[in-house]
Amino acid sequence: MPGIGPRSAQKLAYHLIRNSKEDAKALADSIVEVVSSVVFCEYCQDITQQSPCSICTDPGRDSTVICVVEDPIDVLAIERSSAFSGRYHVFHGLLSPMDGIGPDKLRIRELLERLKKGDVKEVLIATNPTLEGEATAMYVKGLIAPLGVLVTRLARGLPSGTDLEFADSVTLARALEGRQEF
Amino acid sequence: MSYFNKNSSPSNLTRSSHYRVKGLVLKHRDMGESDRLVTVFTKEYGKLVFSVRGARKTKTKLGGHLEPLVYGDYLIIRGRSLDSVIQGQILVPFKTIKNDLKKMAESIYVADLVDHFLQDADPQPDMLDLTLAILTQQDELASNGDLIMRIFEIKLLEETGFSPALQRCADCGIEINPSRGQKYPFSAASGGLLCSECSLSHSNWVRSITGDTLLLMNYIRSNPVAKLTGLVIDGDWLSELESVSRWYISYIVDKPIEALVFLDQVRHSLKQ
Numbered sequence: 001m002p003g004i005g006p007r008s009a010q011k012l013a014y015h016l017i018r019n020s021k022e023d024a025k026a027l028a029d030s031i032v033e034v035v036s037s038v039v040f041c042e043y044c045q046d047i048t049q050q051s052p053c054s055i056c057t058d059p060g061r062d063s064t065v066i067c068v069v070e071d072p073i074d075v076l077a078i079e080r081s082s083a084f085s086g087r088y089h090v091f092h093g094l095l096s097p098m099d100g101i102g103p104d105k106l107r108i109r110e111l112l113e114r115l116k117k118g119d120v121k122e123v124l125i126a127t128n129p130t131l132e133g134e135a136t137a138m139y140v141k142g143l144i145a146p147l148g149v150l151v152t153r154l155a156r157g158l159p160s161g162t163d164l165e166f167a168d169s170v171t172l173a174r175a176l177e178g179r180q181e182f
Numbered sequence: 183m184s185y186f187n188k189n190s191s192p193s194n195l196t197r198s199s200h201y202r203v204k205g206l207v208l209k210h211r212d213m214g215e216s217d218r219l220v221t222v223f224t225k226e227y228g229k230l231v232f233s234v235r236g237a238r239k240t241k242t243k244l245g246g247h248l249e250p251l252v253y254g255d256y257l258i259i260r261g262r263s264l265d266s267v268i269q270g271q272i273l274v275p276f277k278t279i280k281n282d283l284k285k286m287a288e289s290i291y292v293a294d295l296v297d298h299f300l301q302d303a304d305p306q307p308d309m310l311d312l313t314l315a316i317l318t319q320q321d322e323l324a325s326n327g328d329l330i331m332r333i334f335e336i337k338l339l340e341e342t343g344f345s346p347a348l349q350r351c352a353d354c355g356i357e358i359n360p361s362r363g364q365k366y367p368f369s370a371a372s373g374g375l376l377c378s379e380c381s382l383s384h385s386n387w388v389r390s391i392t393g394d395t396l397l398l399m400n401y402i403r404s405n406p407v408a409k410l411t412g413l414v415i416d417g418d419w420l421s422e423l424e425s426v427s428r429w430y431i432s433y434i435v436d437k438p439i440e441a442l443v444f445l446d447q448v449r450h451s452l453k454q
Contacts (some may be wrong), residue, residue: 003214097290097444098209098297130210131250131280131290135444138283142451159240168246170275 043114045090045107047072055087062086064121068111068140070094070128078126086124089114094132095139108140115147122150129156199260203227204273206253206313208293212238220248220267222256223296223313228304232258233266244270251276251289253314274314278321287441287448288327289320292334294441295431299342309341315407325411328420333410335427336402344434347374348400354380360393360400367391368426370433387433395422 004012016024040046041053044066048054055061055075065086069075075088091106114120123144127133141151157175158167167175205224213219218237223229237245247254247270257269279285296313300306316334319325339345350357352374360366360375367381368374368391375396376384398419402410428442 095444097287097441098294100438100440100443102444102447131286134280135283135286135290138286139448139451142283162241166243168270168275169272170249170252170277170280171246173275173277 044088045092045110046075046088060085063119065124066111066114066120066122067124067126069126070133070136074126084124086122089123091127091136094127094130095136096132097135103139106136108143111140112143112147115144115149120149122152124152124154126154129154200268201258201260202255203230203258204253204255205230206293206310206317207248207250208297209250210237210248218245218248219264221297222248223300223310224305225307225310226305228306229297229300229302231264231302232256233261233264235266247272250293251279251286251317253317274318276317276321278323279317283448284327284452285320285325287445288331289317291331291439291441291445292316292320294439295335295338298435298437298439299338306341309338312337312341312407319407319411328424329413329415330411332420332423332427333402333407335431336399337407339431339434340403344373345403346399346430347372348396348403349375351375351377351380353377353383360396362392362394362397364393365390366393366396368430370430389426389429391426392422394419395426398423399426 001009016027037049038047039049039051041048041056042051043056044053046053046055062085066089067078067084067086068089068091069078070091070093072090072092075090078084078088089107089111091108091111093101093106095101095103095106111123115123123140125137125140127136137153144151155178156171157178158164158171164172203222203224203226205222208221208223208229210218210220213233216236216238218234219231220234220237221229221231234244234248236242237248239245244267247256248267252272253274253276255271255273256267258265259268276289279289292313296309300309312334316330316337319330320327336345346352346368349359352369352372353376356377358366358375358377367376367378367384367388369376369381369384370387372380372384375391376388381388398415432439
C-alpha cells in the first residue's frame with residue numbers, strides 16, 4: 001500500500017485486532033464494495049461507480065474542452081478550484097522512461113479516439129510540471145496536433161504566498177515568460 | 183541499486199552534520215505523502231541518493247532545484263539511514279533540452295546509461311565532466327542528437343574501461359588495421375575486433391562491422407567532444423555505429439535500458 005511502511009502496517013493491524021470485530025468487518029465490506037463497484041468511465045477514464053461518470057453526463061459542462069490529468073486525484077484538485085467547466089481525461093500515470101512506463105501503458109489511445117469524434121476544440125494538458133509531466137505533455141501534443149485541436153498547457157510560475165528569493169531559476173524564467181498585463 | 187543503501191552516504195568521509203555537493207540529478211522517485219528520493223551524480227562522492235522532504239508540495243523551495251537533468255549545488259544534512267537535501271541552487275538548468283521532446287528523450291537516455299554504469303558512492307569526476315559536456319552540447323538549439331548520443335556512448339565506454347579493441351585482435355592481440363569497405367568480426371564477449379583465426383572459435387555475441395565504422399569509432403575515441411559535434415556523417419554510417427554501440431552496451435549492461443525504448447518511441451512518433 002502506498003505510504004504504509006512495515007511499522008504503520010503493524011500499527012493498523014493491532015488497531016483492527018483491538019477494536020470490535022464488527023468495525024473490522026464493516027471496513028472489509030467497504031473495501032470489497034469499493035473494489036467491486038468502482039469502474040472506469042468509458043469516456044474520461046476517471047474512476048466512477050457508474051459509466052459514463054457524472055461529469056461526462058453533465059449537460060452544463062463544456063464538452064468542447066478536455067483537461068488531461070495524470071490521476072483521478074488531480075480531477076478532484078481542479079474541481080476544488082471551481083475554475084474549470086470542461087470535461088476531463090485521466091491518463092492514470094505519466095511517461096517515465098527510466099522506469100519503463102511508455103505511451104502504451106497510459107490511456108492516450110482513448111483520448112485520441114475521443115478527439116477523432118470531432119466535438120473537442122481544446123485539450124488542456126494539466127500534467128505535473130516535472131520532467132515526466134513535460135515529457136508526457138510534449139509527446140501527447142505531437143499526437144494531437146495533426147487532428148487540428150488546440151493544445152494548451154497549465155501556466156507555470158510562482159505559487160501564491162511564497163518568497164521570490166526561494167524560487168528556482170527555471171520556475172522564475174517560466175513566470176517571467178508567462179507575465180500578463182496587470 | 184537500492185534506494186535505501188546506507189553505504190551510499192558519504193558520512194564516513196565527513197564528520198560534519200552537513201556537507202555540500204555539486205551534482206547532476208539523474209532521476210527521482212516519489213516517496214511517502216509529499217517527499218522524493220533523488221539520485222544525484224556528485225563530483226565529490228559519485229552517485230548518491232538523497233531524500234527531499236516535501237519536494238512535491240506546491241510551496242516547496244527545493245522541488246525545481248532537484249528535477250532530473252539539472253546540475254546544481256546542494257547542501258546536505260546527514261540522516262540516520264538517508265541523507266537529505268536542505269538547500270539547493272541550480273547551476274545549469276539545461277532549459278533547451280526540456281523544451282524539445284527528442285532532446286529530452288536522448289538526455290534521459292544519457293542519464294539512464296550513466297546510472298547503469300555508475301556504482302554507488304564511487305567518485306568519477308571525469309565521467310561527470312563527460313556527461314555535462316554531452317548535455318551542454320544537447321542544450322544547443324541546433325545540435326545533432328543522433329551524433330551526440332554516439333559520441334557519448336563511445337566516450338562512456340572509454341571512461342568506464344569497456345572501450346573495445348579496435349586496432350588489434352581482442353583475443354590474441356595481433357595488430358589489425360581496419361580499412362574502408364572491408365568487414366571485420368567483432369566480439370562483445372571478447373571486447374572488440376577478432377582476427378580471422380580467433381573468430382572461428384566464437385559463435386555467440388559476434389557480429390561483423392565495417393572498416394568505415396571502426397575508423398569512425400577510433401576517430402571519436404581520440405578527439406574531444408567539442409571537436410566532434412560539428413561532424414557531418416552519412417546517415418547509414420551513423421546507423422551502423424548506433425546498432426553496434428547498442429548491441430555492445432546491451433552485452434555489458436546485461437539488462438534492458440528502459441530509456442532507450444522511450445527514445446525509440448519518440449523517434450518513431452516524430453517520423454510519422
